[in-house]
Amino acid sequence: MxxxxxxxxxxxxxxxxxxxxxxxxxxxxxPVSTPDKIVIIVGAAIYGITTLIIAYAWINIKYRPIRAKNMTWTTLMHIAGILWFVGDIPTNGLVELKGPWIICKLWVVWFRILFCYLFAAMHMVRFFALDRVFNQNKPFRGMTNVIALVIVVIFNVLFCVISQVVSDKLTVSTSKDIALCNVTVHFRIAAVVVQWVLWAGVAVLIYRLRNIQSSFNEFYESLAIFTVAIIILIESSVTLLGFEYYPLMMRHRLEKTLMDCLGANIMVWLIIGQPVFMCMFNRRRYETQWLEKLTRDGRKAAYEVSSGQGGTTAYVKMGERDASMLQSSHINFGSSEAIHTLNIGSTGQDYYDVAAMNPEGNTLTSPEAAAYSAHDGIPLALRNNLQIRRPVLNTPTMFNVGFLDGSTDERRII
Incomplete structure (x- = not known):
């Protein structure tokens, strides 16, 4: 009628x-009016800020706290969030259905639904990666990355293909008379259920991460992301199922769009916000502390951290985490990871450099030497538990006889 x-x-x-x-x-x-345009601009600005953060992270990808965040998957999440936002614009009624916006099934199914699902699925893959590394002690790289991506895409694209071939009367149609993308109740229910299933899978993986004992709080970061997702899911379920014509009501359509936008961006910020901020304002100190925590937790292998050329701090590569490794030949210094001996005195007596072992309390008079000693002079894994013996001609060293016995104060002499 x-x-x-x-x-x-x-x-x-x-x-x-x-x-x-x-x-x-x-x-x-x-009717569509100025507030709708303002929300589109605000949403675009928020995504623009996140894009700048992502770009900065890629520029500083060699900064190890950033590199540990798997920037490839984080970037894919962000791209999915942007396309999800594009789909929200016509689906939520922020524009008049004219021109390209009139193709409702394209925007609702292939943008709004597909990329909303991909966003959730990529979080699931990220938590699966954490579970694989920390609980299963297996790597997540190479073909594992590719297989995970293929599975995620196939599952979500399959749902959209089925939605596309099913009659518009049962899914999504363009109602020119009421200027609305008409989504049937049953299709809304199906779409919401799939969302809940995806995040239920995320919940299972987060539960498996509960026992991770790491200084980097992967479990708490995951809980924060999941909390944001549940808030968005509840709001989305209430709006989609409780208000059939919500795109015609300004308060509901603006609320829905802003909630989706903020939720998608906050989740990305929770992943990379801290390392990016620290890279900007506390770069060297934070990385040093980060690596020290990594060493204490025995997480170097899990995070695939290495020194190499251009690194800021050298450390020992250990295949095991037992202290007895210090007495074996498994310790392997790379070309840029050897202990550097500062030109302090000319005698060959034993000494240990307090400043080198404690970056916070370096007392060397030369700022350059202080920075060198604190950050590059001694491997992190060797600080605070070793006494350093200056190499002297014809004196046995770690490179030909191994480590000497421990000293009386529990420090090992090398």
């Missing part, structure tokens, strides 16, 4: 159409 009456009144302007629809649908209908 609404369609017939509106077809006869196609000359009505947007205000008159809104008034007529309010009477017919028994709701307050708000």
């Amino acid at each position: 609404v369609a017939i009456d509106l077809a006869k009144r196609n000359v009505l302007d947007s205000e008159s159409r809104a008034t007529f629809l309010s009477t017919m649908l028994n709701i307050k209908v708000d």
Whole structure:
């Protein structure tokens, strides 16, 4: 009945159409106006800020706390979030259905639904990667990355293909009469259920991460991300299932769009926000502390951290975490990871450099030497538990007889 009456009144302007629809649908209908445009601009600005953060992270990808965040997957999440936002614009009724916006099934199924699902699925893969590394003690790289990506894409694309081939009357259609992308109730229910299933899978993986004992709080970071996701899911479920014509009501459509936008960006910020901020304002000190924590936790292998050329701090590569490794030949210094001997004195007596072992309390008079000693002079894994013996001609060293016995104060002499 609404369609017939509106077809006869196609000359009505947007205000008159809104008034007529309010009477017919028994709701307050708000035409597309300035607030909708403002929300689009604000959303684009928020995604722009996140894009700049991502770009900065890639520029500083050699900064090890950033590199440990798997920037490839984080970037893919962000791209999925942007395309999800694009799909939200026509789906939530922020623009009039004219021109390309009139193809509702494209925007609802292939943008709004597909990339919303991909965003959730990529978080699932990320938590699976953490579970694989920390719980299963297996790597997550190479073909494992590719297989995970293929599975994620196939599962979500399959749902969208089925939605595309099913009749529009059962899924999504363009209602020109009421200027709305009409999504049937049953299809809304199916879409919401799939979302909950995806995040339920995330919940299972987060539960498996509960016993990770790491200084970098992967479990708490995961809980924060999951909390944001659940808030978005609850809001989305209430809006989609409780308000059939929410795109016609300004408060609900703006709320839905902003919640999706903020949620997607906050989750990305929770992943890379801290290392990016520290890289900007506390670069050297934070990386030193980060590596020291990594050494204490025995997580170097899990994070695939290595020194190499251009690194800021050398450390020992250990295949095992037992202290007895210090007395074996498994310790392997790379070309840039050897202990550097500062030119302090000319005698060959034993000494240990307090400043080198304690970056916070370096007392060397030369700032350059202090920075060198604190950050590059002694491998992190050797600090605080070793006494350093200056190499002297014809004196046995670690390179030909191994480590000498431990000293009386529990420090090992090399």
